[in-house]
Amino acid sequence: MSTLFAFLHHLCAFTLVAAVAIEFALMRQDLTLASARRLQVTDLVLGIAAGLLLVIGLSRVFFFEKGASYYWHSHAFLLKFGLFIILAFVSIIPTMEFLSWRGAIKAGQVPVIEASRRRRVTGVIHAELAAIVVILLCAAIMARGGWV
Numbered sequence: 282m283s284t285l286f287a288f289l290h291h292l293c294a295f296t297l298v299a300a301v302a303i304e305f306a307l308m309r310q311d312l313t314l315a316s317a318r319r320l321q322v323t324d325l326v327l328g329i330a331a332g333l334l335l336v337i338g339l340s341r342v343f344f345f346e347k348g349a350s351y352y353w354h355s356h357a358f359l360l361k362f363g364l365f366i367i368l369a370f371v372s373i374i375p376t377m378e379f380l381s382w383r384g385a386i387k388a389g390q391v392p393v394i395e396a397s398r399r400r401r402v403t404g405v406i407h408a409e410l411a412a413i414v415v416i417l418l419c420a421a422i423m424a425r426g427g428w429v
Contacts, residue, residue, distance in 0.1 A: 283345040286337055293334035300327035301409045304375065308403050317382050317392050324379045331369060338362075361419035364412045372409060375402045 303323045307316050342352045352358045382392035394402075 283341075286341050286345055290334065290337045290341060293330045293337060296330040297327060297334060298413055300324070300330060301406060301413065305406050305410060308399070308406060312391055312394060314386065314389065314391050317379075317386055321379045321382065321386070324376055327372070328376065331365075331372070335365070335369075355423060357419040357422040361416050361423070364416055364419075368409055368412050371405055374405045378402050 300323050304320060304327070307320050307323070310316055343349050346352075378394065378398060385392040
């Protein structure tokens with residue numbers, strides 16, 4: 282069972298990274314009706330992957346692997362988990378922007394996004410990518426038993 286949860290955890294993590302990378306690529310282009318739809322779908326996939334990642338990850342902490350006391354005393358885990366939670370809240374910014382486009386998309390129109398809002402959304406996506414690098418570093422440190 283531990284192997285299955287490890288697999289599911291990694292599957293969700295890779296899905297999350299792919300979704301953030303797709304959002305990054307789509308936001309660098311001119312916004313079209315098709316790319317706006319793709320951003321909405323990609324953001325939904327990102328949200329589902331993040332939610333499952335959290336549930337599966339916490340299941341691993343409490344029911345599998347090394348046990349909750351190990352993880353809650355690991356600085357690498359706490360940093361990794363903290364960054365994940367912070368990103369979950371910050372990622373509400375792009376999600377709200379993409380959801381605000383529903384009316385325009387339903388009407389067959391390209392959504393209009395102000396330059397300042399686009400910079401904010403792009404900045405959040407950049408922060409997500411940077412935090413993923415730190416989270417991966419923490420995972421590698423944890424795998425080697427460091428920062429305990």
